[in-house]
Amino acid sequence: MSIIAIVGAGMMGSAIGIPAAHNGHEVRLVGTPLDREIIDHARATGEHLTLKRRLPDSYRYYQFEEMQEALQGADLLVGGVSSFGVDWFCEQVLKVIDPALPVLTVTKGMMDDENGDLHVYPELFEKQSGCRGLRLNAVGGPCTSYELADLDDSEVTFCGRDIELLRWIKSLFETSYYHVSISNDVVGVEAAVAMKNAYALGVALAVGLAEKRDGKIGAIHYNSQAAIFGQASKEMKRLLDYMGAREESLMLGIGDLYVTVYGGRTRMIGKLLGRGYTFDDAMAELKGVTLESIVIATRSARAVQKKIEKGELKAEDFPLLRHIYEIIVEKKPVNVPWKAFEIESVG
Amino acid sequence: MSIIAIVGAGMMGSAIGIPAAHNGHEVRLVGTPLDREIIDHARATGEHLTLKRRLPDSYRYYQFEEMQEALQGADLLVGGVSSFGVDWFCEQVLKVIDPALPVLTVTKGMMDDENGDLHVYPELFEKQSGCRGLRLNAVGGPCTSYELADLDDSEVTFCGRDIELLRWIKSLFETSYYHVSISNDVVGVEAAVAMKNAYALGVALAVGLAEKRDGKIGAIHYNSQAAIFGQASKEMKRLLDYMGAREESLMLGIGDLYVTVYGGRTRMIGKLLGRGYTFDDAMAELKGVTLESIVIATRSARAVQKKIEKGELKAEDFPLLRHIYEIIVEKKPVNVPWKAFEIESVG
Numbered sequence: 001m002s003i004i005a006i007v008g009a010g011m012m013g014s015a016i017g018i019p020a021a022h023n024g025h026e027v028r029l030v031g032t033p034l035d036r037e038i039i040d041h042a043r044a045t046g047e048h049l050t051l052k053r054r055l056p057d058s059y060r061y062y063q064f065e066e067m068q069e070a071l072q073g074a075d076l077l078v079g080g081v082s083s084f085g086v087d088w089f090c091e092q093v094l095k096v097i098d099p100a101l102p103v104l105t106v107t108k109g110m111m112d113d114e115n116g117d118l119h120v121y122p123e124l125f126e127k128q129s130g131c132r133g134l135r136l137n138a139v140g141g142p143c144t145s146y147e148l149a150d151l152d153d154s155e156v157t158f159c160g161r162d163i164e165l166l167r168w169i170k171s172l173f174e175t176s177y178y179h180v181s182i183s184n185d186v187v188g189v190e191a192a193v194a195m196k197n198a199y200a201l202g203v204a205l206a207v208g209l210a211e212k213r214d215g216k217i218g219a220i221h222y223n224s225q226a227a228i229f230g231q232a233s234k235e236m237k238r239l240l241d242y243m244g245a246r247e248e249s250l251m252l253g254i255g256d257l258y259v260t261v262y263g264g265r266t267r268m269i270g271k272l273l274g275r276g277y278t279f280d281d282a283m284a285e286l287k288g289v290t291l292e293s294i295v296i297a298t299r300s301a302r303a304v305q306k307k308i309e310k311g312e313l314k315a316e317d318f319p320l321l322r323h324i325y326e327i328i329v330e331k332k333p334v335n336v337p338w339k340a341f342e343i344e345s346v347g
Numbered sequence: 348m349s350i351i352a353i354v355g356a357g358m359m360g361s362a363i364g365i366p367a368a369h370n371g372h373e374v375r376l377v378g379t380p381l382d383r384e385i386i387d388h389a390r391a392t393g394e395h396l397t398l399k400r401r402l403p404d405s406y407r408y409y410q411f412e413e414m415q416e417a418l419q420g421a422d423l424l425v426g427g428v429s430s431f432g433v434d435w436f437c438e439q440v441l442k443v444i445d446p447a448l449p450v451l452t453v454t455k456g457m458m459d460d461e462n463g464d465l466h467v468y469p470e471l472f473e474k475q476s477g478c479r480g481l482r483l484n485a486v487g488g489p490c491t492s493y494e495l496a497d498l499d500d501s502e503v504t505f506c507g508r509d510i511e512l513l514r515w516i517k518s519l520f521e522t523s524y525y526h527v528s529i530s531n532d533v534v535g536v537e538a539a540v541a542m543k544n545a546y547a548l549g550v551a552l553a554v555g556l557a558e559k560r561d562g563k564i565g566a567i568h569y570n571s572q573a574a575i576f577g578q579a580s581k582e583m584k585r586l587l588d589y590m591g592a593r594e595e596s597l598m599l600g601i602g603d604l605y606v607t608v609y610g611g612r613t614r615m616i617g618k619l620l621g622r623g624y625t626f627d628d629a630m631a632e633l634k635g636v637t638l639e640s641i642v643i644a645t646r647s648a649r650a651v652q653k654k655i656e657k658g659e660l661k662a663e664d665f666p667l668l669r670h671i672y673e674i675i676v677e678k679k680p681v682n683v684p685w686k687a688f689e690i691e692s693v694g
Contacts, residue, residue, distance in 0.1 A: 142573030152557065153685055155574035163693055179574065179685045183692035210499065222606045226489030227502035227526065230602025233580075234595065248581065248692045254601060255577025259569045338500055338526045345530035345595045346510055 001025055002075040002172055007067065007093050009035040009042070011051045011145035012106045013080015018149060019178040021056035028070040029055075030062040032085060039063055053149040064092075071097065076169065079105035079125075082292050086121065087128070094129035102135040104158065104169055109292065110194040112299040116306030118243065120190035122160070136160060137169060138186070140193035141252055142259035148178065155179040157252050159189040181252075188245025192253025195239060198297035198324045199232035200260035201270045205334055208274020225261075231320050231341045232257060238317045239304065266293040273334050279327055294328070301325035316340065348372055349519055352421040354414065354440050356382040356389070358398045358492035359453045360427015365496060366525035368403035375417040376402075377409040379432060386410055400496040411439075418444065423516065426452035426472075429639050433468065434475070441476035449482040451505065451516055456643040457541040463653030465590065465646070467537035469507070483507060484516060485533070487540035488599055489606035495525065502526040504599050506536040528599075535592025539600025542586060545644035545671045546579035547607035548617045552681055555621020572608075578667050578688045579604060585664050586651065613640040620681050626674055641675070648672035663687065 002025045006013050009031040017027035031039035041049045043061045048054075062070040071077070077097060081089045086107060094103070105125065110118045122136045137160030148154050158173075158180055160166050166182040174180050183189050203225050210221035233254055240250050260266055265286060272282035283294070301324045307313040308322070315322065319340035326332040349372045353360050356378040364374035378386035388396045390408045395401075409417040418424070424444060428436045433454060441450070452472065457465045469483045484507030495501050505513050505520075505527055513529040521527050530536050553575050557568035580601055587597050607613055612633060619629035630641070648671045654660040655669070662669065666687035673679040 142577065143570050147568055147570040150568075152568050152570045153553070153574060153683070154570035155577065155685065155688055157692075163691065179689055181688075181690045181692070183690075185692055185694060206500070220609075221494055221497075221499050222609045223490050223494040223499045223501035226602045226606035227500060229605040230489065230502065230598050233601045234598045237594070237598070246692055246694055247584070248690060251577050251580045251584070254580045255573045258576045258605075259573035262567075262569045336500070338502065341502055341528075342526055343528045343530075343595060344510065345504075345528070345532055345593055347532055347593055 003028065003073050004076045004078060004172065005030060005070045005074040006078040006080050008032055008080025008085060008089070009038045010080055010082060011048070013078065014038075014048050014051055014055060015145040015148045016078060016080070016106055016139070016173070017059065018056060018151075019173045019175040021058050022175050023172060025172055026060070027056070027058065028060045028062060028074070030067050030070045031064055032081065032088065033064050036063060051145060051149055053146070067093070071101075074101065076172065077101050077103045079103060079107060081107055083107055083109035083121070083296065084290075084292065086124065090125060090128040094125055094134060095132070099132045099134050102137065102165055102169065104137045104139060106139050108140070108193055109296040110191060110299055112303035112306075116303040116310065116312070118191060118300065118303045120187055120194070122186050122190065135162065135165060137166060138190055140189040140256070142256040144259060144263050151177045153177050153179065155181065155255070157181040157183050157189050159183045159186045161186065183246075183249065185246040185249050187243055188240060188249030189252060191243050191245060192236065192240055192249045193256045194296050195236055195300045196253050196257040196260050197266060197293040198300045198321055199236060199257055200266045200293070201297050202232055202320050202324055203228045203257070203261045204267045204270020205274040205336060207267070208271035209334065209336070210274075211271065212275045227338070227341065228320065228336070229257070229261070235318050235320055242313060260293070265291050269294060273327060276333070278333070279331055297324060298328050301328060305329075349422040350375065350420050351423045351425060351519065352377060352417045353425040353427050355379055355427025355432060355436070356385045357427055357429060358395070360425065361385075361395050361398055361402060362492040362495045363425060363427070363453055363486070363520070364406065365403060365498075366520045366522040368405050369522055370519060372519055373407070374403070374405065375407045375409060375421070377414050377417045378411055379428060379435065380411050383410060398492060398496055400493070414440070418448075421448065423519065424448050424450045426450060426454060428454055430454055430456035430468070430643065431637075431639065433471065437472060437475040441472055441481060442479075446479045446481050449484065449512055449516065451484045451486060453486050455487070455540055456639065457538060457646055459646040459650035459653070463650045463657065463659070465538060465650045467534055467541070469533050469537065482509065482512060484513060485537055487536040487603070489603040491606060491610050498524045500524050500526065502528065502602070504528040504530050504536050506530045506533045508533065530593070530596065532593040532596050534590055535587060535596030536599060538590050538592060539583065539587055539596045540603045541643050542583055542647045543600050543604040543607050544613060544640040545647045545668055546583060546604055547613045547640070548644050549579055549667050549671055550575045550604070550608045551614045551617020552621040552683060554614070555618035556681065556683070557621075558618065559622045574685070574688065575667065575683070576604070576608070582665050582667055589660060607640070612638050616641060620674060623680070625680070626678055644671060645675050648675060
């Protein structure tokens with residue numbers, strides 16, 4: 001039996017311990033200061049407030065001030081914060097742990113810098129926590145927390161630099177329903193699952209455009225979605241190639257794009273945009289909730305726009321992502337550049 | 348204005364003339380002997396019986412015995428038959444036309460031979476009509492006939508050997524809603540859009556498995572679908588690489604997979620299988636209708652199985668397609684080989 005301390009009791013942080021608990025490992029769930037109510041509720045009822053599922057009875061719960069107790073004897077630390085919690089996580093957790101303690105993070109996203117370079121979180125975690133030589137690994141892949149909590153078959157990829165360490169982490173989590181590939185293509189895996197956010201928004205535009213044309217919500221049209229899905233796959237491939245990713249990381253991203261097109265609020269924003277809302281109006285519909293997926297989408301789109309302006313990427317290779325940029329950053333109306341998707345393939 | 352004669356008045360054959368008619372070209376729709384009622388009905392009402400849509404008023408209709416009249420002065424012949432009509436089409440149409448007349452076919456599929464080699468239709472058309480040096484081209488890509496008839500944005504690829512000819516054919520059909528890429532990767536385009544049938548069945552298994560587990564129809568679970576979608580993308584890439592296809596043809600196939608997962612009876616069969624039906628019982632549910640998509644799926648699966656037995660492909664590269672083979676050919680129950688999807692990516 002191993003001891004797994006999870007810091008961050010959001011939905012994915014809380015759900016990822018389920019397969020490990022089913023494997024007989026001790027899972028200690030530590031809330032951030034924002035998770036106080038979730039921890040209190042789980043202690044009292046065994047249920048997760050926002051995931052709305054019962055967690056395994058063997059879970060132990062800790063408030064953040066009890067983290068050191070939770071880390072006593074821990075074999076693995078899971079970072080369960082969203083990308084909004086990254087600074088906090090580096091400062092309050094990664095800087096204080098024993099650097100020998102292996103870490104697995106569920107945080108998804110990328111940061112862009114003023115040059116348009118994109119940086120994945122394992123790299124940022126390392127720098128921002130003081131380059132302590134941490135043993136950082138991350139989870140990517142198409143896996144919604146609800147469905148994981150329902151024990152649906154899910155396939156993810158754990159990435160990190162050390163394949164032996166990844167094999168061991170996999171052995172903790174692998175179950176009959178939770179399937180784990182491993183990869184040392186950290187940039188490829190993390191970039192693929194981050195950039196799918198922008199492209200899922202793109203596919204969802206087609207849903208909204210069809211609803212607008214039909215004059216009713218819920219209209220089902222797939223040709224236009226499929227055209228954008230295919231274009232998204234092409235552009236993801238180009239950007240991943242540019243970043244030096246391996247091919248299997250692209251395929252992971254394509255699977256993740258599929259699940260994201262159907263999952264939650266990215267789809268809702270895309271649909272509203274397709275129906276004719278401005279970006280600001282669409283965001284206002286969501287009552288001021290800042291969507292992590294939109295923030296991540298913006299970073300990818302902004303970075304590629306910058307690379308195009310600097311002549312390091314070609315505009316004609318990214319018409320869909322550039323339109324996402326126009327919509328989100330330049331607040332332009334939706335006008336899918338279908339003709340720019342056409343190619344002549346001559347060999 | 349050009350004259351386009353379409354032979355085969357099924358749904359796609361009839362729908363593909365719509366953008367050309369909108370461009371002002373004369374479209375002559377010729378029924379096969381099986382389309383007699385469709386032609387009579389369209390002549391009388393302007394509507395297509397099975398497509399259940401009004402066709403452009405400028406369409407002209409011909410029964411098969413009037414084909415020669417329809418071919419008078421035609422600039423392009425469109426082959427509108429399904430894969431079940433291929434022998435008839437070669438014998439009755441391709442063998443009798445002027446070989447200088449350019450041809451565009453909508454027929455989808457591949458044939459496998461005793462060696463497990465897969466052959467695309469443009470190649471078969473050429474041989475089976477007597478190697479007359481026909482100017483054959485074909486349409487691939489995610490496009491359902493209903494949505495094309497509704498003028499939804501759709502993106503397809505026209506493939507053939509002669510790029511100049513493809514540019515001209517494209518100019519006939521290209522509209523504000525019908526977007527056309529062109530490619531001389533005939534094998535890649537045709538193989539990609541044929542093999543997606545087997546893989547769409549694979550993704551639909553996950554839908555049925557979730558329904559079975561939940562005990563209700565219509566349960567929405569995407570993690571498992573996405574896992575199979577990602578695996579499908581990997582296997583399609585491997586098979587297309589083996590066949591010498593170009594990368595953009597894979598992306599076309601991925602878009603086509605997306606639309607096929609949601610479209611019609613392939614999904615229905617996959618769902619029934621996932622719910623626990625045997626293959627024969629699932630087919631019986633469809634009241635004896637032979638599904639073209641299942642026939643095509645079987646050919647791809649059988650061919651790859653043969654190549655694996657001959658040691659020309661590796662079994663571990665195609666666990667999903669091999670399971671489709673087990674289900675369809677060996678009549679085994681559904682038992683998705685999730686663990687075989689896992690990889691170690693080490694670079």
